[in-house]
Amino acid sequence: MPSKAAAYAAQSATSPLARFTIDRRDPGPTDVAMEILYCGVCHSDLHFARNEWGITQFPVVPGHEIVGRVTRVGSGVKGFRAGDVAAVGCLVDSCRACECCTRNLEQFCQKGAIFTYGGQDAHLGGTTHGGYSKSIVVDERFTLRVPKNLDPAAAAPLLCAGITTYSPLRQWGAGKGKKVGVVGLGGLGHMGVKFARAFGAHTVLLTTSPSKAEDGKRLGADEVIISKDAAQMGRHAGSFDVILDTVSADHDINALLGLLRLDGTLSLVGVPPAPMSVGAFGLIMPRKKIAGSLIGGLAETQEMLDFCGKHGIASDIEKIAMDQINTAYERMLRSDVRYRFVIDMATLV
Numbered sequence: 001m002p003s004k005a006a007a008y009a010a011q012s013a014t015s016p017l018a019r020f021t022i023d024r025r026d027p028g029p030t031d032v033a034m035e036i037l038y039c040g041v042c043h044s045d046l047h048f049a050r051n052e053w054g055i056t057q058f059p060v061v062p063g064h065e066i067v068g069r070v071t072r073v074g075s076g077v078k079g080f081r082a083g084d085v086a087a088v089g090c091l092v093d094s095c096r097a098c099e100c101c102t103r104n105l106e107q108f109c110q111k112g113a114i115f116t117y118g119g120q121d122a123h124l125g126g127t128t129h130g131g132y133s134k135s136i137v138v139d140e141r142f143t144l145r146v147p148k149n150l151d152p153a154a155a156a157p158l159l160c161a162g163i164t165t166y167s168p169l170r171q172w173g174a175g176k177g178k179k180v181g182v183v184g185l186g187g188l189g190h191m192g193v194k195f196a197r198a199f200g201a202h203t204v205l206l207t208t209s210p211s212k213a214e215d216g217k218r219l220g221a222d223e224v225i226i227s228k229d230a231a232q233m234g235r236h237a238g239s240f241d242v243i244l245d246t247v248s249a250d251h252d253i254n255a256l257l258g259l260l261r262l263d264g265t266l267s268l269v270g271v272p273p274a275p276m277s278v279g280a281f282g283l284i285m286p287r288k289k290i291a292g293s294l295i296g297g298l299a300e301t302q303e304m305l306d307f308c309g310k311h312g313i314a315s316d317i318e319k320i321a322m323d324q325i326n327t328a329y330e331r332m333l334r335s336d337v338r339y340r341f342v343i344d345m346a347t348l349v
Helices: 043-049 152-159 161-171 187-198 210-219 230-235 280-284 298-311 322-333
Strands: 003-009 018-024 031-040 066-073 085-088 091-093 135-139 179-183 202-207 223-226 240-245 260-268 288-292 317-321 340-344
Touching (some): 031 152, 043 322, 066 152, 085 152, 091 135, 152 161, 152 317, 161 260, 161 298, 179 187, 210 223, 223 230, 280 288
Parallel strands (some): 179 240, 260 288
Antiparallel strands (some): 031 135
16 A cells, blocks of 8 residues: 655645655555655756746655665665665656666667656556655666765765766766866766766866856866956867856856867756757868767666765765755746755755
8 A cells, every 4th residue: 555755736837835745555566665755856856846847746855866775675686775865866767678677778768768757657557756765666767776875965966966967077078188168067067077087087177157167177177267358268169078058047158168179078968948059160160060868777877876985985065954945946947056955855844
């Protein structure tokens, strides 16, 4: 029989998040049940809660940066036991059989990945509910191990902000001997800087905010470019191997293309609201490419967590109580967080 769990949900696009009760399934043979300890607050949560993408089914319980303590496992579970610290990211299931799934790219499942919230719940019906709740039950294959040396609260944002930036930097060869730019210093950008530095790349932060220059260097940037300064941009023309663009506001990517060298890659992980205009000459002279990336598969996400454990990498966070979530959303819109809110789920009573 399903169990009841306290949660916070939005009932409509215009209503604040408020206390709500949801059902969680009884663990099956391959399931891991956990008490949620911490849940990061992603900008996608806000988009979903306010139906800004036009796909939300209400009520919605956001949250896909989940760290918890295992309370129960199914009879067939091999990798987890009660008491373990475990994690759940953006995915809770996929078809497991298509080309993408068999290549460990479950986020691109050709039959439709099941996301942690807003997806189709194959067990209870209706939609899946996320981590703004006291508990969750997930198949072992979609449950991740958290390195013991990481602070569980600061590890929570790795499940989205971390893998979203780790994956494209790894895919496009950020590393020793490479010059890597990270555009924007928010929840994603601050992780991009940390990863690029840890990979051994010469790391450059590009920001419109001079006030963030000092923080950028603290986080690992070797240099900071104020992107509104044409002279600074000009000095770096044609010199980057990889640029990771984390900005979700409308901006001119042609200026970023001008910074790439031959065979350089501009990888987009931010989602601006309007289509972007790209000049063809900026791509063909010399040969360059624009790429996109979406989180990572389960194997790569575990690889990222293990890398973070090895290098002592976690997010810079501000802990909040559950009843502060609506204020946190408003602050997030003002970029008034350095650099990720994390909800202490012990405050949900």
